Amino acid sequence: MGKQKFLGLDSLSFQDFDENSELIPLMTPEDEELINNETLPESLPILPLRNTVLFPGVVIPITAGRDTSIKLINDANKGGKVVGVVAQKDEAVENPSANDIYKAGTVARILKVLKMPDGNTTVIIQGKKRFEIKKVIQEKPYLTATISDLPEVKPETQNEEFSAIIDSIKDLSLDIIKESPNIPSEASFAIKNIESNSFLVNFVSSNMNLKVDEKQKLLVINDLKERALETLKFMNLEYQKLELKNDIQSKVQSDMNQQQREYFLHQQMKTIQEELGGGVSSGEEIEEMKARAKKKKWDKKVKAHFDKELSKMQRMNPQVAEYSIQRNYLDLFLDLPWNEFTQDKFDLKRAMKILDRDHFGLDDVKKRIIEYLAVLKLRNDMKSPILCLYGPPGVGKTSLGKSIAEALGREYVRISLGGLRDESEIRGHRKTYIGAMPGRIIQSLKKAQTSNPVFVLDEIDKLSTGNQGDPSSAMLEVLDPEQNNEFYDNFLEMGYDLSKVMFVATANSLNTIQPALRDRMEIINVTGYTIEEKVEIAKRHLLPKQLKEHGLDSSNLKIGKPQLEKIVEGYTRESGVRGLEKQIAKMVRYAAKNIAMDEDYNVKVSNEDVVEILGSPKLERDKYENNNVAGVVTGLAWTRVGGDILFIESILSKGKGNLSITGNLGKVMKESATIAMEYIKSNADKFEINPEVFEKYNVHIHVPEGATPKDGPSAGVTMLTSLVSLFTQRKVKKSIAMTGEITLRGKVLPVGGIKEKILAAKRARIKEILLCEDNKRDIDEIKPEYLKGLTFHYVKDMSDVLDIAITNQKVKNAKKL
Numbered sequence: 008m009g010k011q012k013f014l015g016l017d018s019l020s021f022q023d024f025d026e027n028s029e030l031i032p033l034m035t036p037e038d039e040e041l042i043n044n045e046t047l048p049e050s051l052p053i054l055p056l057r058n059t060v061l062f063p064g065v066v067i068p069i070t071a072g073r074d075t076s077i078k079l080i081n082d083a084n085k086g087g088k089v090v091g092v093v094a095q096k097d098e099a100v101e102n103p104s105a106n107d108i109y110k111a112g113t114v115a116r117i118l119k120v121l122k123m124p125d126g127n128t129t130v131i132i133q134g135k136k137r138f139e140i141k142k143v144i145q146e147k148p149y150l151t152a153t154i155s156d157l158p159e160v161k162p163e164t165q166n167e168e169f170s171a172i173i174d175s176i177k178d179l180s181l182d183i184i185k186e187s188p189n190i191p192s193e194a195s196f197a198i199k200n201i202e203s204n205s206f207l208v209n210f211v212s213s214n215m216n217l218k219v220d221e222k223q224k225l226l227v228i229n230d231l232k233e234r235a236l237e238t239l240k241f242m243n244l245e246y247q248k249l250e251l252k253n254d255i256q257s258k259v260q261s262d263m264n265q266q267q268r269e270y271f272l273h274q275q276m277k278t279i280q281e282e283l284g285g286g287v288s289s290g291e292e293i294e295e296m297k298a299r300a301k302k303k304k305w306d307k308k309v310k311a312h313f314d315k316e317l318s319k320m321q322r323m324n325p326q327v328a329e330y331s332i333q334r335n336y337l338d339l340f341l342d343l344p345w346n347e348f349t350q351d352k353f354d355l356k357r358a359m360k361i362l363d364r365d366h367f368g369l370d371d372v373k374k375r376i377i378e379y380l381a382v383l384k385l386r387n388d389m390k391s392p393i394l395c396l397y398g399p400p401g402v403g404k405t406s407l408g409k410s411i412a413e414a415l416g417r418e419y420v421r422i423s424l425g426g427l428r429d430e431s432e433i434r435g436h437r438k439t440y441i442g443a444m445p446g447r448i449i450q451s452l453k454k455a456q457t458s459n460p461v462f463v464l465d466e467i468d469k470l471s472t473g474n475q476g477d478p479s480s481a482m483l484e485v486l487d488p489e490q491n492n493e494f495y496d497n498f499l500e501m502g503y504d505l506s507k508v509m510f511v512a513t514a515n516s517l518n519t520i521q522p523a524l525r526d527r528m529e530i531i532n533v534t535g536y537t538i539e540e541k542v543e544i545a546k547r548h549l550l551p552k553q554l555k556e557h558g559l560d561s562s563n564l565k566i567g568k569p570q571l572e573k574i575v576e577g578y579t580r581e582s583g584v585r586g587l588e589k590q591i592a593k594m595v596r597y598a599a600k601n602i603a604m605d606e607d608y609n610v611k612v613s614n615e616d617v618v619e620i621l622g623s624p625k626l627e628r629d630k631y632e633n634n635n636v637a638g639v640v641t642g643l644a645w646t647r648v649g650g651d652i653l654f655i656e657s658i659l660s661k662g663k664g665n666l667s668i669t670g671n672l673g674k675v676m677k678e679s680a681t682i683a684m685e686y687i688k689s690n691a692d693k694f695e696i697n698p699e700v701f702e703k704y705n706v707h708i709h710v711p712e713g714a715t716p717k718d719g720p721s722a723g724v725t726m727l728t729s730l731v732s733l734f735t736q737r738k739v740k741k742s743i744a745m746t747g748e749i750t751l752r753g754k755v756l757p758v759g760g761i762k763e764k765i766l767a768a769k770r771a772r773i774k775e776i777l778l779c780e781d782n783k784r785d786i787d788e789i790k791p792e793y794l795k796g797l798t799f800h801y802v803k804d805m806s807d808v809l810d811i812a813i814t815n816q817k818v819k820n821a822k823k824l
């Protein structure tokens with residue numbers, strides 16, 4: 008419903024009308040009756056309406072601009088004040104003829120004629136009765152036609168359907184008025200007061216936002232019920248459109264409100280900041296940043312990003328917190344090395360020299376490192392391989408990384424991944440967090456100041472998965488040559504090229520490294536050292552290093568080989584040399600103290616001095632004991648800290664044939680014990696064991712040294728030997744140690760960690776070692792000097808094990824079973 012058409016009163020006031028003019032719309036059935044009883048003249052002047060349709064009872068203002076219309080109105084106003092009003096088919100037609108107007112129209116009464124200042128004439132007319140043109144009898148000076156009545160067909164007064172339609176029209180028009188901001192609320196007052204159904208339908212039809220032809224269609228429907236229904240349909244459509252429009256508008260409105268609010272707040276903030284003495288952002292700082300930026304070797308993308316962020320900073324007030332966040336952020340861009348590389352030194356001889364200078368032994372490892380450097384040199388694409396040095400603690404993995412950096416002439420950085428459980432430690436926090444920082448990778452590169460350092464990732468096997476994302480998956484991206492040229496740090500908000508970085512990871516164990524990570528690395532095993540090697544390392548490296556660190560030199564303290572050996576054997580029990588270094592540091596401190604206190608001391612230390620300084624040698628638990636007791640056998644184990652020996656003890660006690668196992672053992676070891684037991688039971692004859700023994704006695708197996716958890720199937724042969732020795736009460740071969748898995752069928756299977764196990768056996772002064780035949784190839788790979796003084800027995804079946812390990816001699820005080 009358009010405002011200008013509603014009641015037709017928008018530009019006029021009531022004072023413009025005579026007291027008795029019939030301005031007030033018809034409201035009652037009596038009014039309607041009056042109109043219907045009026046007799047129509049035979050012919051009428053026809054006033055064509057350009058853009059509306061007049062309905063009976065409705066008052067509308069029309070503007071007459073055309074000369075013909077003005078003449079018609081003037082003539083009629085002077086005469087009977089009655090005209091026929093018919094809508095034009097096409098509003099563009101200037102002088103409509105009979106064919107240009109519809110056939111049906113409404114008789115109108117002129118209520119008022121007003122001369123407007125613009126020369127137009129405004130006429131207030133009221134619709135009376137509908138008519139049909141029979142014939143146009145003259146076209147000049149205006150159209151005149153003979154007409155006939157169009158009688159309205161009314162439903163019976165009791166028609167329920169019609170009443171329902173009328174009610175709906177009323178309700179819906181009230182709804183429409185409520186939803187339409189343009190319709191004055193008085194309109195609802197009018198609707199409520201219209202009593203004549205016919206007039207209600209006309210009133211609504213006239214005021215609806217319909218096209219002329221739609222209104223005309225309504226006008227010519229004689230059946231009032233049908234007309235009402237059609238009107239209701241149009242109203243429904245109109246209501247839906249209105250709802251949609253309001254919906255859109257309220258959305259737009261709320262967006263606007265939000266924007267206005269922000270703008271307003273910003274303005275306020277600005278004012279407050281100015282009041283507090285803040286000014287425009289510090290120009291000097293920005294100029295300095297710009298100068299630094301000029302020296303950076305950024306690619307286009309990074310440069311564009313930096314420029315954008317810098318101009319953001321320029322617009323900020325230096326007093327606000329965001330300013331310093333932004334400055335830190337941009338500082339990081341300026342501090343980070345971008346495409347700044349050190350030239351690699353590919354002199355492999357020199358590299359070898361450096362590796363030899365820093366590390367004693369480790370020949371295989373050094374050889375593999377040199378091979379790697381050679382490949383790097385030949386490929387020359389600067390894409391670096393990822394090395395993973397794995398082995399027990401203190402064997403020099405980390406320090407090898409450092410030597411590699413020196414050999415290549417690259418910068419060296421290191422991060423420890425041990426216990427790191429938060430992905431953001433690697434990838435950083437988004438800069439919107441309070442106290443956000445880049446991840447460790449980016450921080451280390453900032454420290455390195457070059458884009459191609461040697462980057463040591465210590466303890467990659469100890470990366471743990473916490474509830475803050477998975478750091479291993481972030482590491483995967485770091486270590487994947489396909490992806491790491493665009494490593495994304497959350498703080499940096501940019502990809503950073505890590506492909507030129509040479510990563511060297513270290514690990515104590517391969518099992519706990521995520522398999523996908525392990526696949527991406529070249530694994531190099533760094534095994535532990537023999538006693539002789541440790542002595543050499545101590546002499547050549549550890550002692551000079553410690554002397555230097557304490558401000559002394561070799562003239563202040565001399566430790567001979569026998570004493571070093573004593574220290575290694577009596578005070579350390581490890582695969583690496585970290586503990587040894589600590590003991591040597593103690594020796595050096597002793598000298599330093601004496602020098603500082605001006606006291607005499609032996610520069611060349613004796614065995615006694617060693618005991619005096621370090622205390623009496625610690626118990627050497629992992630020393631082979633003897634074979635005097637049945638059921639005690641030495642096994643070889645592999646742990647994360649290197650090889651170790653273990654003793655398996657078993658005893659019999661009167662009982663009902665139960666098997667119990669104690670010690671800090673894993674599930675697999677317990678299974679091995681059960682397998683061994685079953686094997687013995689089924690081969691009791693062979694070992695001359697009375698089968699009744701199994702029912703009369705309980706067996707208890709124990710593995711002492713419970714502090715280090717031991718698991719793995721490799722104790723199988725040891726369990727078996729222990730139990731056979733127990734049931735037969737025969738001695739186990741002297742100075743023998745063994746490792747191997749057993750199966751129910753009596754087979755012996757190969758096991759891992761052989762190198763470490765051999766070193767542990769040597770430390771424990773074992774002479775003979777029993778292994779699966781398939782482990783021979785591991786032994787063949789070990790340097791002969793490591794194997795000096797050891798005899799190997801290779802076996803296939805459990806019976807071979809027993810043939811070798813169990814003697815015919817009964818133990819002292821053998822039990823009679």
Ligand SMILES: Nc1ncnc2c1ncn2[C@@H]1O[C@H](COP(=O)(O)OP(=O)(O)OP(=O)(O)O)[C@@H](O)[C@H]1O
Nearest residue numbers: 365366367399400401402403404405406544548584
């Ligand atoms: N072969 C060697 N020659 C000289 N020094 C060595 C040798 N092996 C180890 N060291 C020294 O032993 C110390 C410990 O080595 P490092 O820290 O590299 O051990 P690691 O294998 O990385 O241990 P972890 O696994 O605990 O990190 C260092 O001071 C190192 O120089």
